[in-house]
Amino acid sequence: MLKVILKGHESFYGISDILRMFSGTVSEDRDQGFVSAEDAPDITLVNTLEKDGRSFTEVQGTGKRYAFDGPALEPGREVKRSLYIALSAITGMKLPWGCFSGIRPTLVASEEDSAEELTKKYLVREDKAALGFETSREEMRLLELVPHDDLNIYVGVPFCPSRCSYCSFISQDISHHMGRLGEYETALENEIKAIAPYIDRRISTLYMGGGTPTVFSDEQFARLLDCMYENIMIGPGCEVTIEAGRPDTITEYKLDAMRSHGIGRICINPQTMRNETLAKLGRLHTSEDIVRVYEQARERGFEVINMDLIAGLPHETGDDFVESVSKLIKLDPGNITVHTLYKKRRAALSKETVLDREETRGDIDAAVSEGYRLLYEAGYHPYYLYRQKDTGHGLENTGFAKEGTGCLYNVAMMSDARDILSFGAGGMSKRCFEQEGSTSKHRVERCPTVKDVLTYIRGSIEAAERKRAFFGL
Numbered sequence: 001m002l003k004v005i006l007k008g009h010e011s012f013y014g015i016s017d018i019l020r021m022f023s024g025t026v027s028e029d030r031d032q033g034f035v036s037a038e039d040a041p042d043i044t045l046v047n048t049l050e051k052d053g054r055s056f057t058e059v060q061g062t063g064k065r066y067a068f069d070g071p072a073l074e075p076g077r078e079v080k081r082s083l084y085i086a087l088s089a090i091t092g093m094k095l096p097w098g099c100f101s102g103i104r105p106t107l108v109a110s111e112e113d114s115a116e117e118l119t120k121k122y123l124v125r126e127d128k129a130a131l132g133f134e135t136s137r138e139e140m141r142l143l144e145l146v147p148h149d150d151l152n153i154y155v156g157v158p159f160c161p162s163r164c165s166y167c168s169f170i171s172q173d174i175s176h177h178m179g180r181l182g183e184y185e186t187a188l189e190n191e192i193k194a195i196a197p198y199i200d201r202r203i204s205t206l207y208m209g210g211g212t213p214t215v216f217s218d219e220q221f222a223r224l225l226d227c228m229y230e231n232i233m234i235g236p237g238c239e240v241t242i243e244a245g246r247p248d249t250i251t252e253y254k255l256d257a258m259r260s261h262g263i264g265r266i267c268i269n270p271q272t273m274r275n276e277t278l279a280k281l282g283r284l285h286t287s288e289d290i291v292r293v294y295e296q297a298r299e300r301g302f303e304v305i306n307m308d309l310i311a312g313l314p315h316e317t318g319d320d321f322v323e324s325v326s327k328l329i330k331l332d333p334g335n336i337t338v339h340t341l342y343k344k345r346r347a348a349l350s351k352e353t354v355l356d357r358e359e360t361r362g363d364i365d366a367a368v369s370e371g372y373r374l375l376y377e378a379g380y381h382p383y384y385l386y387r388q389k390d391t392g393h394g395l396e397n398t399g400f401a402k403e404g405t406g407c408l409y410n411v412a413m414m415s416d417a418r419d420i421l422s423f424g425a426g427g428m429s430k431r432c433f434e435q436e437g438s439t440s441k442h443r444v445e446r447c448p449t450v451k452d453v454l455t456y457i458r459g460s461i462e463a464a465e466r467k468r469a470f471f472g473l
């Protein structure tokens with residue numbers, strides 16, 4: 001077992017995050033003051049924060065000490081950095097985002113004056129530092145377009161036509177819940193009707209996501225749109241995006257219904273353009289279906305079409321991913337969002353070896369960089385970025401957009417600096433309060449909605465009442 005003893009501080013959360021980036025499963029013993037990784041060599045590290053705010057990490061019993069040679073960071077970041085330096089030296093692994101373990105590296109980047117600072121202070125690899133810095137500036141610019149007093153709305157539909165093998169969302173496979181779809185749509189309408197008349201703020205953005213919102217029948221889908229537009233004050237300047245997601249749910253009727261309401265943004269998400277992978281993942285469509293539906297949407301004049309890809313899918317190589325990027329670029333959608341997903345083949349700190357860089361590196365990192373290069377070359381630029389804690393090697397998800405097409409909802413939602421009112425099961429409503437002396441940091445209060453679909457169906461009116469109280473409506 002690898003143990004990290006905390007001395008002079010109690011940053012268990014941050015220390016666990018850094019250890020997890022190298023070792024997978026981590027547990028905390030707050031009473032005894034350490035965090036540990038089971039499937040790792042027997043090493044004990046002591047992570048110390050001194051009274052002067054400097055941190056070092058020592059290998060207990062050896063006198064070997066690791067510390068950053070330069071100015072200190074604030075304590076929470078300082079202790080993480082010294083642990084990162086120690087684990088990086090022990091494993092021989094340098095991670096793309098250095099000692100950043102959070103999901104929003106662009107928030108830290110927004111505090112810095114240059115990409116070089118991110119490399120210098122946080123040991124971020126140069127290409128990621130440049131990406132983080134550029135994206136943070138674009139996020140800040142776009143966030144300015146979403147006034148702080150406005151409300152942003154999310155409508156969640158946690159159903160899909162089948163479940164993709166890699167999915168970690170709460171989405172339900174409709175083959176098991178077909179009868180529930182109509183009930184869910186009614187519950188959602190009831191919730192909207194119970195809150196919407198009380199909303200006294202302008203609405204900047206509305207995003208319908210999932211799951212796959214177009215999983216409803218034509219009639220149910222049209223009814224839900226009608227309910228939204230009849231009850232929610234969706235003004236002409238409001239950005240409305242519908243995540244249509246999978247082409248096996250998109251019909252010409254639904255496309256026409258969206259256009260008749262003036263909806264200009266839609267997501268059609270292939271994840272990969274390789275048919276063999278799509279079949280193995282359990283998706284009930286081909287890449288030809290993607291192209292057909294994309295053309296139908298283009299013919300109807302949708303202004304911005306977003307297409308999602310995933311790098312590191314099971315059954316795929318880095319080359320397969322790059323080929324999918326090239327195919328999407330040829331289609332020329334306004335946005336292409338690159339997600340990364342792959343499991344570590346072996347944690348860097350495994351019992352067998354602690355110096356196993358080649359085995360764990362994989363080719364996904366290089367493929368993502370090549371995909372980005374192609375996107376830049378085709379005129380796309382990153383406009384929002386976030387990370388997930390369980391992504392192997394700590395890569396990132398990045399939304400790319402052609403000039404003037406970035407999705408404001410995505411930026412507002414990730415910023416934790418704009419209020420979000422969520423309808424539907426599993427939604428998270430947020431109120432974000434400006435803090436004195438800081439433009440980037442907000443205090444966030446959250447109001448979750450129950451994830452279980454049946455409980456939501458039975459209690460959507462109660463959910464509405466809780467949200468009205470939460471927003472003071």
Ligand code: SF4
Nearest residue numbers: 160163164167171211
């Ligand atoms: S379409 Fe998306 S939400 Fe639905 S099962 Fe697949 S990955 Fe999950």
